[in-house]
Each structure stands twice: as C-alpha cells, then as structure tokens.
Amino acid sequence: MDVFEAMATTRAMRRLDPDRDVSDADLLKVVEAATKAPSGGNSQPVRWLVVRDAAKRKQLGDIYRACWAPVREMYAAAMKEDDGSVNARVLRSADYLGDHMGDAPAIVLPCSKGAPGQAESSVFGAVQNLFLAARALGLGTTLTTVHRMREGEVKALLEVPDDVTTWAMIPVGYPLGRWGEAQRRPVREVTYWDSWRSPPPT
Numbered sequence: 001m002d003v004f005e006a007m008a009t010t011r012a013m014r015r016l017d018p019d020r021d022v023s024d025a026d027l028l029k030v031v032e033a034a035t036k037a038p039s040g041g042n043s044q045p046v047r048w049l050v051v052r053d054a055a056k057r058k059q060l061g062d063i064y065r066a067c068w069a070p071v072r073e074m075y076a077a078a079m080k081e082d083d084g085s086v087n088a089r090v091l092r093s094a095d096y097l098g099d100h101m102g103d104a105p106a107i108v109l110p111c112s113k114g115a116p117g118q119a120e121s122s123v124f125g126a127v128q129n130l131f132l133a134a135r136a137l138g139l140g141t142t143l144t145t146v147h148r149m150r151e152g153e154v155k156a157l158l159e160v161p162d163d164v165t166t167w168a169m170i171p172v173g174y175p176l177g178r179w180g181e182a183q184r185r186p187v188r189e190v191t192y193w194d195s196w197r198s199p200p201p202t
C-alpha cells in the first residue's frame with residue numbers, strides 16, 4: 001500500500017471483529033515497524049506489551065469501561081453545548097469501544113520509563129508507525145488514553161514495574177466497518193510560511 005494512502009485512511013477504527021483472529025506474526029511485524037521510529041538520542045525507550053490472553057483482555061476491557069464512563073459524560077455535556085469539540089458519530093463510536101475494548105483480538109500498550117511531559121516525544125512517533133503498519137495489513141487500531149485514570153490496575157494486572165508508564169491502550173483487529181478517509185482540516189488552513197501571518201505558496 002502506498003504510504004500516502006495509508007496515512008490518509010488511518011483513523012480510529014473502534015469496531016473490530018472479535019471473531020477474526022490476528023496472527024502473532026502480524027502483531028510482531030507491526031511492532032517491528034514501530035521500533036523503526038526515532039527517539040531522543042536513539043535511546044529507544046519504548047517497550048511494547050501485547051496482550052493476547054483472553055482473560056487479561058477482558059479485565060483490561062473492564063478497566064477501560066470504568067474509565068470511559070465519566071469521560072463520556074464530559075463529552076456528552078460538551079455535545080449539548082454544541083461547541084464543536086465532539087459529535088454524535090464520534091461519541092457513538094467511542095461508546096462502542098467503551099463496551100468492547102476487551103473483545104479486540106489484541107491490545108497493545110506502548111510503555112516506557114520517563115516523566116510525562118518529556119518521554120512521550122519518543123513514544124508517539126513509534127505509535128503512529130505501528131498504526132500505519134497495521135493499516136497496511138488491513139488491521140484497525142485506535143489510540144486511547146483514558147485507562148490512565150486507573151493505570152495502577154492495568155499495571156498490576158500486567159506486572160508492569162512502578163517506574164514504567166503505560167502510555168496508551170490500543171485495540172488491534174480487523175475492522176467491521178469500511179476504511180474511509182480521515183476527516184481533517186485542509187492543509188492550507190493549518191500551515192504558515194515563514195511567519196504566523198503568511199499562508200503557504202499557491
């Protein structure tokens with residue numbers, strides 16, 4: 001798949017087929033692609049925790065559900081105020097994942113040592129590599145972070161050391177829906193050339 005097509009169509013795929021398994025080989029392949037990303041001083045701090053065990057996935061799903069509940073109330077309130085920050089389609093989709101995180105055939109947690117505010121810069125580029133590699137293999141992913149509200153429970157379940165942060169919880173599986181182009185602002189609306197006041201050349 002062309003890399004530009006992969007970038008254009010990699011978006012939050014929250015409805016995943018619980019009955020179509022993902023191979024360990026493909027999971028290792030997308031993690032390997034993630035390891036090719038840059039990191040500060042080439043320190044390569046990210047450790048990838050791939051959860052395949054059904055009982056552990058279920059427990060992660062339960063933790064995710066508990067974390068999503070208050071966040072969804074916040075989003076629902078924002079939607080009522082119609083401030084444009086969230087729409088009904090996204091909320092429905094996020095609600096679905098709120099109930100089904102544990103059904104994903106695999107859940108990947110990118111982890112690292114290092115303080116929030118600094119360490120992430122060496123993590124999320126790698127996460128995007130993982131997303132693009134998954135897209136190329138037809139696998140859906142979504143970046144989620146709400147589990148951090150109960151990160152202690154996640155770390156206890158997966159025996160993650162105290163000084164390691166679990167940055168995200170990423171469900172991986174074959175999408176139930178279709179791949180569509182991600183809706184993003186036009187490039188000219190978000191780009192300046194040489195100064196904050198100048199648009200890019202035409």
Ligand SMILES: Cc1cc2nc3c(=O)[nH]c(=O)nc-3n(C[C@H](O)[C@H](O)[C@H](O)COP(=O)(O)O)c2cc1C
Nearest residue numbers: 010011012013090094097142143144145146182183
């Ligand atoms: C930092 C970050 C945190 C996110 N956390 C969550 C989350 O906890 N749950 C969720 O369902 N989606 C989460 N998302 C996914 C976003 O809602 C999604 O990327 C955005 O709505 C664009 O969706 P699209 O790619 O389908 O267009 C997160 C995305 C980012 C970048």
